[in-house]
Amino acid sequence: MIRVKICGITTPHAYRAATEAGADWIGFNFFPRSPRHVTPQQAESIAGLRGPSRVGLFVEPDMAVIEQTLAVFSLDILQIYAGAPTCWAIAARFGLPVWRAVGVAHASDLPRTSEGLAGFVIEAKAPAGADRPGGNATAFDWSITRNWQSPGPWLLGGGLRPDNVATAVALSGASAVDVSSGVEDQPGHKSSELIRAFIAAAKADAHQA
Numbered sequence: 771m772i773r774v775k776i777c778g779i780t781t782p783h784a785y786r787a788a789t790e791a792g793a794d795w796i797g798f799n800f801f802p803r804s805p806r807h808v809t810p811q812q813a814e815s816i817a818g819l820r821g822p823s824r825v826g827l828f829v830e831p832d833m834a835v836i837e838q839t840l841a842v843f844s845l846d847i848l849q850i851y852a853g854a855p856t857c858w859a860i861a862a863r864f865g866l867p868v869w870r871a872v873g874v875a876h877a878s879d880l881p882r883t884s885e886g887l888a889g890f891v892i893e894a895k896a897p898a899g900a901d902r903p904g905g906n907a908t909a910f911d912w913s914i915t916r917n918w919q920s921p922g923p924w925l926l927g928g929g930l931r932p933d934n935v936a937t938a939v940a941l942s943g944a945s946a947v948d949v950s951s952g953v954e955d956q957p958g959h960k961s962s963e964l965i966r967a968f969i970a971a972a973k974a975d976a977h978q979a
């Protein structure tokens with residue numbers, strides 16, 4: 771069964787829709803320039819006591835920012851946009867699994883070793899001029915991961931939608947997917963209907979793709 775992360779949840783309504791539809795991870799975006807940005811206090815008021823694993827997204831973060839976030843809102847996994855040494859330092863400091871986000875355009879961009887990290891989010895490089903490294907509804911050629919000997923767990927992200935996720939999984943060989951823009955009806959606003967459609971499409975029998 772394909773595992774699904776719904777990223778950039780900003781309301782209790784969307785949180786409930788994703789949880790009830792069977793999301794495996796819920797992503798909370800702590801990057802201030804994102805239209806999906808939440809404060810730790812907002813994240814705490816959105817998520818219930820019980821629910822899927824919580825992933826905190828940070829871009830080139832200061833340790834203090836992560837520390838302040840964790841003081842208010844507990845996270846299970848940190849999704850980090852930074853180089854491997856920064857990711858190691860974060861993993862060591864907070865004792866949490868770190869997924870490093872890697873932007874790819876060619877097979878040569880794919881990680882070849884685990885880098886000592888818990889996993890990777892493999893997504894398209896940001897388009898020229900973008901003000902954020904992800905969440906741009908941009909896809910890459912999914913077939914480049916097909917024959918990749920992944921050195922650890924990974925999620926496929928970038929430009930996924932309910933209508934293309936089954937194809938993306940079939941072409942990429944991914945066993946987990948990550949979506950933000952593709953389940954929104956306007957930037958930063960999640961649609962419960964699209965969340966349900968995405969999770970159903972991702973978790974449908976892969977042979978139907």
Ligand SMILES: O=C(O)c1ccccc1N[C@@H]1O[C@H](COP(=O)(O)O)[C@@H](O)[C@H]1O
Nearest residue numbers: 777804904905907927928929949950951
């Ligand atoms: O969603 C954002 O605004 C964002 C900002 C900064 C870094 C990453 C961000 N989102 C992540 O990007 C990918 C793909 O997003 P999309 O589905 O193409 O919108 C996903 O991993 C999000 O977690």
